Amino acid sequence: MRSPEVILTLREVTRRFGGLVAVNKLSMDVKEASIHGLIGPNGAGKSTAFDLISGLTTVSTGEICFRGEAITHMAPEARVASGVCRTFQTPKLFDEMTVLDVVATGRHLHNSVGLWGSMFSIGRKRREEAKTVSAAREFLEIVGLLAKEDAPVADLSYGDRRLVEIARALATEPSLLLLDEVTSGLNPVETATVGDLLRNQVRQGLTIVLVEHDMKFVMGLCERITVMNYGSVIADGSPDQIATDPNVIAAYLGSPKDGQRSRRALRSEQLV
Numbered sequence: 001m002r003s004p005e006v007i008l009t010l011r012e013v014t015r016r017f018g019g020l021v022a023v024n025k026l027s028m029d030v031k032e033a034s035i036h037g038l039i040g041p042n043g044a045g046k047s048t049a050f051d052l053i054s055g056l057t058t059v060s061t062g063e064i065c066f067r068g069e070a071i072t073h074m075a076p077e078a079r080v081a082s083g084v085c086r087t088f089q090t091p092k093l094f095d096e097m098t099v100l101d102v103v104a105t106g107r108h109l110h111n112s113v114g115l116w117g118s119m120f121s122i123g124r125k126r127r128e129e130a131k132t133v134s135a136a137r138e139f140l141e142i143v144g145l146l147a148k149e150d151a152p153v154a155d156l157s158y159g160d161r162r163l164v165e166i167a168r169a170l171a172t173e174p175s176l177l178l179l180d181e182v183t184s185g186l187n188p189v190e191t192a193t194v195g196d197l198l199r200n201q202v203r204q205g206l207t208i209v210l211v212e213h214d215m216k217f218v219m220g221l222c223e224r225i226t227v228m229n230y231g232s233v234i235a236d237g238s239p240d241q242i243a244t245d246p247n248v249i250a251a252y253l254g255s256p257k258d259g260q261r262s263r264r265a266l267r268s269e270q271l272v
């Protein structure tokens, strides 16, 4: 029986690319209205795991359940419609669009005017457009970018582009948000802003899974963390358990030969 507060379950999910097992029997439970970290060294299989959950790639074996329903073979758009939304390591934004237009694209699921509606009812189309714009503005306000609504995306700083990506994802009104390296390239102030923003959303019921290399951010934000290495889970627990887990420390340290360099890298990520 599924525990009522678990929103996402992966059961022995495997993804092979030819002879390479990118994700190997990954099992994890994500609690509703929590922030769950998915971490691991480069090539551990984290982005592939996100692709599997969001449907951008297919599972080789295993099962994925969202709100108790199997979504393993559901199309990506159907997963978005059911409340699963993801962002990408490099935001996929169209430079020539304005900030407001980009966020409005996240609203299309909630816009009830279809093709026939827009052809035969101009009044209704206008009303829907006004609703879309006003909703998009609300999400821009949440991420603090309302003042830049008319700016072309090309003119934004890297940090602001990330915020637009978050606003667009939030505009789909997901129940589960998958954030792929959301702090990469952000300065400490921007990172703290994103952290506060995410905490706020979780307080309002959103569930977040984070793939992240910034350990300080992960440790400060996540209730639970799953650690992968070479496609497999090597640890799963609270931030305190993860930070002291010998398997995790060994995975980040690498071989004894390059231990000195890796230990410095690990310390800079504040895991030890």
Ligand SMILES: Nc1ncnc2c1ncn2[C@@H]1O[C@H](COP(=O)(O)OP(=O)(O)OP(=O)(O)O)[C@@H](O)[C@H]1O
Binding pocket: 017, 020, 021, 022, 040, 041, 042, 043, 044, 045, 046, 047, 048, 049
């Ligand atoms: N489409 C693909 N075809 C073949 N191999 C792939 C494909 N996608 C990922 N891989 C391989 O699967 C493994 C896991 O990659 P993945 O990108 O999921 O790791 P990651 O943990 O997200 O890494 P990083 O932190 O560097 O982004 C890597 O060895 C990668 O080269």
